[in-house]
Amino acid sequence: MARALINVPAKAKRGEVITIKTLISHVMESGFRHNQIGVRIPRDIITSFTCTYNGEEIFQADLHPAITANPFIAFTTIATESGTIAFTWRGDNGFSAAESVNITVE
Template sequence: MANPVPRVRVPASAKKGEIVEVKTLISHDMESGQRKDSAGATIPRKIIKRFEARYNGKNVFEADWNTSVSTNPYQSFFFRAQESGTLDCAWTDDDGSVYKSTSKINVA
């Protein structure tokens, strides 16, 4: 598989105190480690095990994922925007790889 591609949809602007929805999707095979390839060898496990979202450095959402999570996992969540800032999302893979996405929100 090519490098996983994270995508985040977040409003570009919000009113102070507004609850905003964040929608995330990452292109990833999420291999469980239980399937075999055409030669009969077990395909090694490679899943995203953790998702974290921080707004201006403060943790606003986190999730621990396991083998039951589907290919190309989708995650949505809500948080209250109190000030303009940056939303940093990070997906951590079994092998320690981290895939990141950064979005800006303007709060008026």
């Protein structure tokens, strides 16, 4: 299980725009590099990232090899109601990771 860091404010006012920052540990091997004997290293990247807020998809990203190792993605959303914000990363070789955080909206 890849280690993921997520930064979401624990509490927010209703209607407030909150910033969500995510970072997950992953090599993001681009598939363009060669090892010492000249053999190409196969691609191994995260290809998609999804964020849902109480089950509703609010953000989706398609990643390509040009994204750094340990992909960092930050975006915003409106705090509508208390609940769970869930994150899913999917990638090559069946890679899948999921995290979720709770938010209290007053």
